[in-house]
Amino acid sequence: MLVALLLAVGVTTTTGGLPARTTAREAAVFANRTAFTAPCTDFFSSAAARLAAQATRSLAALGWSTLGAVGPAFTEPAALAAVSGVSAFYVQSHGDHYWDPVAHGRSSGVRADAGRCENAPKIVANEIAAARAGAAPARLVVIASCHNGEARSTLPDAFGIARHRSEPGEEGPSSFYVGYVGAAWQRQMLRFEGAFWAALLDGESAGSAFDRGLLSGFNPARLDPQWWGAYDYRPVAPQQIPPYRPGQRRG
């Protein structure tokens, strides 16, 4: 059984190379595979790739053109180049509030894959904010890592999203941010995010889709999802004809 479980699982990169410029209709999806599977760990796991795949599929169905990388091609320069102009961003990796020697303080962020088991380069909020200088606030950001749903996380600000929740029926920004408080376990993320994406594809608002995620089979002792932005926002790509109307669905 152990041998069977240790069989390598094929994983595909979400897209090819990165374009020089990104557009408002583009989304980026990155996932750290190397640090979460053998030989860096004692077990093989396809969880990172599956998380990225469901994000990529869903974003594409919502009208976004996606770029990004799963595995060693997820480097710090690649991520910063992509993040500079995209309007939707998904990343799965280690996350924390890292010491930023430039800022002489803590800066929230995630680690790249870069083909490294440990101490992979970090991509922190200050760098993201610099890369996005002048860009419009991001529409949809999902940070599938530990700690970046905490109130102290500076990642929402880096994407131009205020840490504030607009109620249903309230005017709010065209933005939605999802992160996790404390340690976030991968199996639980898969269940929560699976339901979240499925509800978005059903035409639910981002806030309602988040609620649907809460109704999925994840263990809330091992995953504490958090959101900011506007409950009613529907993260379809801009300038798209709304893809949903009563009686019409995409799955």
Add this chain to the structure above:
Amino acid sequence: MARHRAAGAALALAAVASLGACAAPASVRAPDAPRPITARESGAVAGAARRLALLLVEPFPLAATTAVPATIVIEAGEALVEQRLEAPDGATLTVRTAPDGALRLLARGGVPTGGPALGETALVARGLLHLRALGIGLPAGPPLIEVAGGRRVLLWERRVDGVPVEGDALRLVLSRSGALVGVSRPAPAPLAGAPAPMARADATAAGAAAQRLLGTGRVEGTPVLAWVAPGRGGGDEPLELPRRLAWVVAGTLGDGTPCALHLDAATLELIGWDWAP
């Protein structure tokens, strides 16, 4: 999860019965095949959602509501009919029912996140009120209560011989002031045969086996028994597979990443794992 559009109430229910009888594995994805549906059929299917809407403690505005044609979704190996109502103000009500009419999911979209926060006792009382209104049998014992995204998640775990069954809880999500956001009630997961008590390894042996697997990592705490969804290659742990009795051993990987290993309760073979990046 797979989904496809049904041609109408009769066809939808017939398809559900067929899928249920065949017990199609979740890896089989139903085609996304739009078919025509008449207004009459749509209304008939939406009837159950409207009936449930009338039972809610906090009314769902049915006036001018649009009923989305029913779909079939396959979740954890079970084919369910999904019905959805959309109100002009953006509120939604989604209902999933099993072929026998059992409610599996009721989800309201557009429930306010604010309001005064209820204490735990009041929250549980409010939760039980919602369950009673929906005709769901009141669960025994106190729920596990967690806060997530401003919501309150109340879980009543299914236990077999005192051992929790992973992913098999009655789950109630409420706003902080006790308004119903949703309820999910999966079909009871099948259980793989439990090992005979005499063949069950003890917690100490499970901890030692996990330590061998973790190498430079380390086991932390005492292993606990649980009915878990067994993993397949790559850690895919579909919830429709029969749960297996396992020792869940908490620990850390060599780099300090928190992890949990699932070891078959009898043989101590590794059947699943999870970790927190």
